[in-house]
Amino acid sequence: MNTHLLLQLVVNGLIVGALYGVVAMSFVLIYKASQVVNFAQGEFLLIGAWVCWWLLTTYQLPFLVGMAVTFAFMLVFGIALQVVVLRPLIGEPIISVIMVTIGLSIFFQALCKWLFGVFAQPFPPIFQTQSVQILGLEIQTVYLMSLGISVAMMAGFAWFFQYSKHGLAMRATAFNQQVAQSLGISVRNVFAMAWAISAVVSSVAGIVVGIVNGVSSALSLYGIKVFPAVILGGLDSVVGAVIGGLVIGVLENVAQYVDGQYLHWGNLYEIVPFYVLVVILMIKPYGLFGTRDIERV
């Protein structure tokens, strides 16, 4: 039993899991506010990362400026997507909405491959030191930054929903759209805002992953990995999304450890979250923190 390796993997899992948590959180934000299951969440990461990479390499912008421009772009992009594509579909059956987001996801994935190529492109180096030693564990500086950013975002989300006016409006809309409207909340603005915030927050995760692994179409896989996390936590729970993300991140890495040390099946890392997903759906479909659908006749 290689304790050191296991510990290292668990720490990695927590850091990657925090990123999953951030993406899951922005996924839940859209679902809660506008009842749309966004299968194109991974493409937000992809587009954010590519745009930032393009700004940094082509125009040699400093990292922070490039990131700010990327955020502005994602803000506009999220709003545009909601207004142009999703708004006409309000009130359509769930399959239409799901299929539209799937269609968007294919479209943008192919578009990114066309514009930026299929090969992983590395970000220009951002930190002087590649990795630091903490308690005998080798941790990349970028991972530390990513953990910091993730925690900051989660805190930001908590503050936003607890105290800010817009956050409260969003919660009211999620609770009951008609009541919210009667209180003078513009539901249309809330929907657009949810998409904008979600796009921006996802792009942060995209940029962080891009710095660590290079930018490639593999980023959109995060959009799929998000499903085990949100189902585990419950589809409409922000806290659940974060916890689900952490659990899935750790689970992946532990699966990799078990696979590498004992089983040697290979590729277990990729597939374990989906088995977990099926098991959760069989025994507890509404997740740990989700609201049960109660149907009255």
Added chain:
Amino acid sequence: MATQSLIPAGDYRTTYAADTTIFPTAGSRYAVWAGLALLCLAPLVLDRYWLSLLIQIGYFAVAALGLNILVGFTGQISIGHAAFFGFGAFASAWLSNNYGIPVFFAIPLAGVMTTAVGLIFGLPAARLKGLYLAIATLAAQYILQDFFARANWFTGGVAGTAADAFSIFGFAFDTDHRYFYVVLAYLVLTFVLATNLMRSRDGRALVALRDHYLSAEMMGINLTRYRTLSFGLSAFFAGIGGALYAHYLQFVSVEGFGILLSIQFLGMIIIGGLGSIMGTLMGTAFMVLVPEAMGWITDAVRGSALDRALSLKDNLSFLREMAIGLVIVLFLMFEPDGLAHRWRQIKAYWKLYPFSH
């Protein structure tokens, strides 16, 4: 979802037989026979390229029909149809390679095997609805794909597996011109099967389940049974379609059955029209032809300034994917009831031609 029939005023049906008939008018019956006769003549006229497209439309339509039974008629969502399609392909090749079963019997047997797998993954479907089901089938897609890559004994692993040509009494259907008739026969068979299913008690139970499952349950329809049944049926059609695919290409590899194909299947039935059997065929034809059309367009503008600026030819595969995504989005935004609905409107327009309102 689309309302089913546009019965013109003055068309009174007084018996159940008249209400459940397949062909409401003699004209529609003749049209179908004429269409079939034309298709039978197709191999004599068309070249290999067009025949291969028609064959593609054929086996995809069989599988898409299964998905339409599940999504369009029963109202369940599946994002894992390509995995069942792939399972059928591998199962048929496996049966004929390892057990010496003639391909003629291997294809329906592969359908039955795929049904069994579909029923296993359909069990959670009995409890889940809508979104949760969509996610469960997404997981099924990835799990089955992973299984294909692992199971060397079944699929030949990453290397893939060869499949024999279809033959009856030593007559091999190994060219496009001959195989076309095999696909056509299966297409007609499955479409007749599905049409008749929808006229039966079971078919109406599925539709009742989609429209209002609580009322359906109160009317004595066993929800669990019919939801699972619908999953099994859809897997059966997918398995048959996959088996036809395997014996057409005579080689099955793991890569072909990804999530993109699943989405294409969903695109076919949405473009054709959810809950429309003929629509499935139209949608499949559309979905097969759109990526091809991208090829024609890039060929047409080859060498022009536009081509040089965007290097269209080198990125053809991405252009095809973009076209697939785009038509799905555009259809859902502007024609959510699909081609079948548009076709009915065209017919209604000509029926009232000089006085159309």
